[in-house]
Amino acid sequence: MSVFKRNDGRWVVKYKDSTGKRIQKTFRNRKEAFDFDDELYKDSREGSRLTVFEAVMLHVKDHDFSAHCAEQFSWLVCGAERKSGRSVGYAECIADKYVDELTRRDLNEVRDNVRAKGSSNSTVNLWVGRLSSAFNYAVSEGLLQANPWAHVRKLPEKKGSRMASLEDFQKLYAILPEWWRWICRTAISLCLRPGRVELFSLKWNAFDFLHGAVTVHMGKVGRSKTVYPAQDYMAEAKERFIADGEDREQFVCRNSWDKRIVHYQFSWEYWCAKAGIRFPLYALRHIAATQMLAAGADVAAVAANLGHSSPSTTLDYYAHALPSAQRNASALLGAAWCGNRKKSSIDSGG
Numbered sequence: 199m200s201v202f203k204r205n206d207g208r209w210v211v212k213y214k215d216s217t218g219k220r221i222q223k224t225f226r227n228r229k230e231a232f233d234f235d236d237e238l239y240k241d242s243r244e245g246s247r248l249t250v251f252e253a254v255m256l257h258v259k260d261h262d263f264s265a266h267c268a269e270q271f272s273w274l275v276c277g278a279e280r281k282s283g284r285s286v287g288y289a290e291c292i293a294d295k296y297v298d299e300l301t302r303r304d305l306n307e308v309r310d311n312v313r314a315k316g317s318s319n320s321t322v323n324l325w326v327g328r329l330s331s332a333f334n335y336a337v338s339e340g341l342l343q344a345n346p347w348a349h350v351r352k353l354p355e356k357k358g359s360r361m362a363s364l365e366d367f368q369k370l371y372a373i374l375p376e377w378w379r380w381i382c383r384t385a386i387s388l389c390l391r392p393g394r395v396e397l398f399s400l401k402w403n404a405f406d407f408l409h410g411a412v413t414v415h416m417g418k419v420g421r422s423k424t425v426y427p428a429q430d431y432m433a434e435a436k437e438r439f440i441a442d443g444e445d446r447e448q449f450v451c452r453n454s455w456d457k458r459i460v461h462y463q464f465s466w467e468y469w470c471a472k473a474g475i476r477f478p479l480y481a482l483r484h485i486a487a488t489q490m491l492a493a494g495a496d497v498a499a500v501a502a503n504l505g506h507s508s509p510s511t512t513l514d515y516y517a518h519a520l521p522s523a524q525r526n527a528s529a530l531l532g533a534a535w536c537g538n539r540k541k542s543s544i545d546s547g548g
Contacts, residue, residue: 201231201232201235201272202269202272202278203228204224208224208225208226209224209225209226209227209228209230209231210222210223210224210225210231211223211225211231211234211235212276213235220276235259247296247297247298248296248297248298248336248341248342249293249294249295249296249297250275250289250292250293250294250295250296250297250300250329251275251276251293251294253297253332253333253335253336253341253342254271254272254274254275254289254328254329254332255271255272255275256332256335256336256339256341257271257331257332257335257336258271258272260335260339261335261420262415262420262421263417263420264395264399264415264417264420266394266395266399266417267395267417267418267420270328271328271332273285273287274287274288274289274290274325274328274329275287275289275290275293276290276293277290288308288311288312288325289308289311289325289329291307291308291311292304292307292308297333297336297342297346298342298343298344298346300346300347301346305326305347305350308325308326308329309322309326309353312325312326318355319352319353319354319355320355322353323352323353323355326347326350326352327352329347330345330347330348330350333345333346333347333348334348362475362476362477362478362481362484362485364485364488364489366473366475366477367382367477367481367482367485369473369474369475370469370470370473370475370477372473373469373472373473374469375454375469377451377452377453377454378465378466378469380438380451381397381451381459382482383431383434384397384400384431384435384450384451385397385479385482385483385486386482386483386485386486387425387427387428387431387486388400388412388414388425388427388503389425389483389486389487389503389504389505390414390482390483391416391418391480391483392479392480392482392483393479394460395416395417395418396414396415396416396417396418397451398449398451398458398459398460398462399449400414400449400450400451401446401447401448401449401450402439402442402444402445402446402447402448402450403446403447404450405432405435405436405439405450407432407435407436407439410426410427410429410432411424411425411426412424412425412426412427413425414505416505419505419507421505423502423503423504423505424502425502425503435450438450453465462479463479466479483504484516486503486504487500487504487512487515487516488516490503491512491516497509497512497513500512500516
C-alpha cells in the first residue's frame with residue numbers, strides 16, 4: 199500500500215487487487231484512508247511473503263517518519279503522479295518482486311536508476327540504504343528470514359567537507375541580514391541539521407517555554423530529541439513567538455518576506471561569497487558541537503543535544519574538539535601530583 203495526500207486535500211491509497219493489478223482509491227480524509235489501508239494489509243503480518251513494495255510501505259507505516267521522509271519512501275517504490283507526467287521511483291522496477299528472491303542484479307538495477315539522474319555514489323548509497331532499512335525492519339518483525347542485502351558494501355563516497363572555522367563564521371555573521379542571523383542562532387542553539395526537514399520545518403509548537411525545552415523531530419533518523427537551550431536564546435524566541443501572535447503553527451525561521459524558507463542555497467552562497475569565504479550551512483551544527491566539547495561539556499550531554507543515539511557516535515565525529523578538555527584534565531592531575539610531592543618533601547624534612 200501507499201498512502202499520500204493530494205494537492206486538492208484528498209487522500210489516496212495505492213494498492214494491488216486480487217489479480218495483482220495496481221490501482222488507487224480516493225478518500226475525503228486521512229482517517230478513512232488509513233483505516234482502509236489497515237484493512238487491506240492486516241494479514242500481511244501473518245507470515246506471508248513480502249514484496250519490496252509491501253516491505254517498504256509497512257516500514258513507513260510503523261515508524262513516525264516526517265511527512266517528507268515518508269513521501270520519499272513511497273516515491274521510491276511507486277513513483278508519483280506529476281503534472282508533467284509520471285515520475286518513476288528508483289526501485290519501482292523491483293517493487294513487485296519478493297524480497298527473499300532479490301539478487302545482486304536487482305541491486306545493480308536500482309543503483310543504475312539512481313546514477314542515471316547524475317547522482318553521486320553518496321546518493322546511491324542513501325537510496326539503497328533506505329530499502330535495506332525496510333528489509334531489516336521486516337526481519338525484526340519476523341516477516342522475513344534475512345535481509346538479502348545485509349552484507350552489501352557501500353559504494354566509495356567522495357564527500358566535501360562540512361567543517362568550517364569559528365573565525366570564518368564570525369566573519370560571515372557580521373555581514374548577514376537579521377533573518378539569517380536568527381537562523382544561525384537557532385541552528386546552533388538547538389544543534390539542528392540545517393535543511394527543510396529540521397531547521398526550516400521547525401514551528402513554535404516545538405517550544406515548551408515553561409520548562410525551557412525544545413523538542414525536534416529528526417527526519418534523518420526518524421526519532422525526536424529534546425534540547426534545553428541557553429536562557430538568552432529562549433528569551434529571544436519567546437519575544438518572537440509573542441510577536442507572531444502566539445501562533446504555534448507559524449514557522450520559527452522565515453525569509454526576508456516573512457515566508458517559509460524552501461530554497462535557501464542561493465541566498466546562503468551569496469552571503470558567503472560576499473564575505474569571501476566558503477562555509478557550508480551544515481557547518482553550523484559542527485560549530486555547536488565543537489564549541490560545547492572544547493568548553494569541557496559532558497560528552498553524553500552533547501550527544502543528547504545533537505540527537506546522537508550514543509556518545510560514542512559523538513566521539514567518532516568530534517574527537518578533534520577534545521584536546522582542550524584533555525589539557526584541563528591533565529592540569530588537574532598535575533596539580534594533585536605536585537601537591538603530593540610538596541607534602542612528601544615537607545614530611546622528609548627537606
